[in-house]
Amino acid sequence: PTPVLAFAIRHLGAVAGVEVTASHNPPRDNGYKVYLGDGSQIVPPADAEIAAQIESITSLHDVPRPETGWQTLDDAVLDAYLARTDEVLAPASPRTARTVYTAMHGVGRDTLLAAFARAGFPEPVLVAEQADPDPDFPTVAFPNPEEPGAMDLAFAKARETAPDLIIANDPDADRCAVAVKQGTDWRMLRGDEVGALLAAHLVARGAQGTFAESIVSSSLLGRIAEKANLPYEETLTGFKWIARVDGLRFGYEEALGYCVDPEGVRDKDGITAALLITELASTLKEENRTLLDLLDDLAVKHGLHATDQLAVRVQDLSVIARAMERLRENPPTSLAGLPVTKAEDLTQGTDKLPPTDGLRYTLEGARVIVRPSGTEPKLKCYLEVVVPVKTPENLPAAHARANEVLESLKQDLSTAAGI
Template identity: 70%
Template sequence: MALATENDLLKRARTWLAEDPDPDTRTELRALLAAAEGGEPSEDECRAWSELAARFSGTLQFGTAGLRGELGAGPMRMNRAVVIRAAAGLAAHLKREGHTGGLVVVGYDARHKSYDFARDTAAVMVGAGLRAALLPHPLPTPVLAFAVRHLGAVAGVTVTASHNPPRDNGYKVYLGDGSQIVPPADASIAAEIDAIGSLHEVPLAAEGWEVLPAHGDGGIVDAYLDRAVAVTDPHTPRDLAVVYTPLHGVGRDVLLGAFARAGFPAPTVVAEQAEPDPDFPTVAFPNPEEPGAMDLAFRTANATGPDIVIANDPDADRCAVALPDPGSPAGWRMLRGDEVGALLAAHLVGKHADGTFATTIVSSSLLSRIAAASGLGYAETLTGFKWISRAPGLRYGYEEALGYCVDPEGVRDKDGITAALLIAELAATLKSSGRTVSDLLDDLALEYGLHATDQLSVRVSDLALIPAAMARLRREPPTSLAGLLVESADDLEQGSADLPPTDGLRYRLSGAPDSPVKAARVVVRPSGTEPKLKCYLEAVVPVASAASLATARATAAGVLSALKKDIAAAAGIDV
C-alpha cells in the first residue's frame, strides 16, 4: 500500500475515533490501528490494513432501503456514529418538509446494537425539535409500520437487518403514510446526511422521548393485535394444528398473541428457536428460504403431526409456509412465496375483497390471472414493498420473497403476522370440508394453468462479479433459453411509462406450437440488500385435467432447471 494511501487511511480512522460515541467500536478501531502500525510486516498487519481500507473506503449509502451493513467501526459499517448521522439527516429532511414538532416512532429488533441505535435515533429527534416515541421492547417490524399510521406520526424508523446474517444490522425509514421511502425522499435524506460536519455538532437529547406502553391504556401491541385479528372472520373454523418458528427473532409473542385473540389453538413453537438471539445459533442464515433454516421446524413437525408449519423471519415481516409431503426427505415441502401469494389472493377473493391486487415484476404472473377472473384491478411494480404499497387502490399485495400485505389500511408494508393469520384461516376452512391447502393449489393449476416459479440466487464474495454479469447479458443477450424462444428482452434500466428505471433485465419466452410449455419468463437483477445476483424464473404449463397435474409439474421442473443452467451460462456465473 502506498505511503500516501496509508497516511490518508490513518488520518480518516483517527478522526473517526475522536468522534466515535461507542466504547465498543472505539476499542475495536484502536486495536486495528495498533495492528496496522505494528512496525514489522506481518499477516496481522496486512489484515489490519485491508480491514481499514474496507471500512474507510467510502460511506454506507442511504437509499430506499435505508441503511444495511456489517456491524463495526468506520463509515462503511453499521455503528452508532453512522446511525446518529442518518437520524440527523432524517430529522433535517422532516423539518425541511415542514414537520417540526412532529412525532417520529422508533422500533427495533433483538440484534446486536439495535436498542442502542434506536435510543440514539430518539435522542437525535428530540434534540432536533421533533417528538420521539420508542416502542416498548424489541418487536416485529409490522408493529412499527402500524404505529406510524395509528399514531399519526410524520415518520418511523425501525432498526433491523431482517433476515441478514448475525453480523449485520440495518436502519429502515417510513414516512407518514406508513410506507417505506422512495425517491426523491431517499436522495433528500442522503443529501442532509452528507451536509453534516462533525458528529459533535449533532444535538443529542439526554431525555424527552416517550416509551410507548405495550399493553393496557394506549398499549401499542394491543392496538396492533386488535387490528391484526380483524383480518379474519370470527365465524370461520379454527380447528388447526400449527408448528411455528420465529427463527430466533422477535415474532413469537406477537404471533402467539394474535392466534390466541383470533381463537386458534396455540401453535407448537420450535423450542430451539423460540427465544430472540442475535447470534441465530441454529441456522447458517436466519432466512426461511435458505437451505437448512427450516430443519428444526420439520423435525418438530414430524414429532407432533401438525396440519401446517409456519415461520417468520427474525423481524416477522415475512411469512413462510410448509405442507406435509410424504415424498420429501424431510416429510414437508416449503411453499414458494408465489404459491402462498396465490393462496392468499384466492382466499381474499373468496372473502369478497375489493380493490387492486398488486405484485412485482419478479413475482408470478398468476396473480394477474386471478385478479382478471375476479374483476379486480391489478398492478405490477418494481421489487420491494416500497413500490407495492403505493399501488393505487391497493387491497392486497405480495412479493415472491415471502412478503404479504393483507391489510394495507392497517400496515402498509409486508406483515408476517397477519399473513400467518389468514393462512391459518384458509387451512382451517379447507380442513373443515375435508380438503387441504395442497388441494387448493391443484385447483388453481387446473383453472389458470400451472405457474411454476423458482430462483437462481448466487451469493458472491467479490461484488464486482455482479455488474460484470449484468454487463455481459446486456452485451450478449440470449436469443433462447431452455429451448424456448426469447420473444422480448427488456432492459429495465431504461424505465418505462409504468416502471421507474432499475438495474434489471427481463426476458419473455414462448414455446413452439407443439410444446407443452405455453410461456416462460426470466428476470435478472442484483439484490438490493445482500451480495447476491438473483434470477427469477417462471414457466407456465397448461393443465388439461387432474390426471395430468403430475406430468405438468415434471415438465415445469425440467424447464426451470434448464432455465437456471442457461441463464447462468449466459451471465458467465458459476453455480
C-alpha cells in the first residue's frame, strides 16, 4: 500500500521514494507518486527539476545503473509500519465495532486485516468479489469509492451481515471511505463528514497540534479547531501541501484522504484512518450511539455544514479550459439566489496560498470553488452551505434548506460555466 512506502522513507532514512500505483484511476492508467526524504510528496520546484532531468535524457543507455549496492526489502518494513499503527488508537479504547471491508480490487486487504487483528477489532467481513488484487477492476467502472456503483457490493454484504459500518479503501489504500446504516439502508458518508468525525474524536482524546485541510474541504474543521483552541491551516488541494503544515496533528481533504498519524505517515493513509474511525464507532457503540448521532451533535454545536460536488468528466480537455475561461470572463454575481460577496481568481495566489488554477466564490452562507482535477479528466466544483441550527429539533429543516441550496448551486453553476 502507498502509505507503507510513505512510512518506509522516514523509517529507513531514505532520500526519496517512488510509488507506481493503480490508485483510484481507470484500469488503463497508472498513478505515479514521488516522495522526498521528509516522507511527503514533491512540490515545486522539485517537480520541475525532476522533469527537466527526464527531458535531458536522450537514451536510456546513457543512464548509469550500478550493478551492485541494491537492497531488496523484506517484510520487516511492513512489520514496522504495523507496529506504528499502535500509536493511532487510545490505550484501552473500545474495540467492538464490526465492519464490512472492501479492498476495491487493490492491495489494502492483508495490511488492513493485520492492523485490525493487531488492534483487537472483530475481523472485518470481506467483500469477496473485490478482495484480491486485480488490475482489471472487473466489478467497477472506476475503482473509486466515490463513483456511482463502486460500493454496491459492499452495501449488499452489509445488508446480509448487519455490521456497524462499512470500510472501503481505494486500490492503493491511501483513501478510506465509510458507509453507515441510515434508516433501513446504507449510505456513504461524505469525505467532509468523516473528516469532521475524526477531528472531533481526536479533540475528545485531547490531541494537540495543528488541524489542516485543503481549501476545497468543509470549513467545519476550522470551527472545530477554533472551539478547541487548536491551530488551523488551509492549503492548496493535495496532501503534498497538507503534509507540509508546521506542527500538523491531523489533516484531511474531502476526496476521502486522512492523515491521522503525521509522525508516522506524512500523507493520506487509508489503513490508519480505518482504525481510527472504527475506534470512534466502537466508542459511540458503547454509549448506544452512532456516527450519525455525532454528526448531529456537531451540526447543533457549529451549524450544519453541508457539502456536495459537481464533477464533469470529459474526453476533451479543452472543455475544461473553456469552462474556466467562461467563468473568468463572466464571473457570476449570484448563485442559488445568494449574492456573491467575493470572487477570487486563485491563479495569482493569496496572502496565504501559492498560485493555482482555481476560482473561489464566497456567498452569504455558502462557498463555491471551481478547479480542474489534478488527477483525472474532470472539472470539479466544490459546494458548501452553512445553515445555523438552534436545537436538535431544527435539524430536519436545516437539512432540507441545505439540500435545496446545494441543488440550486449546481444548476446555476452549470449554466454559468456552460457545462
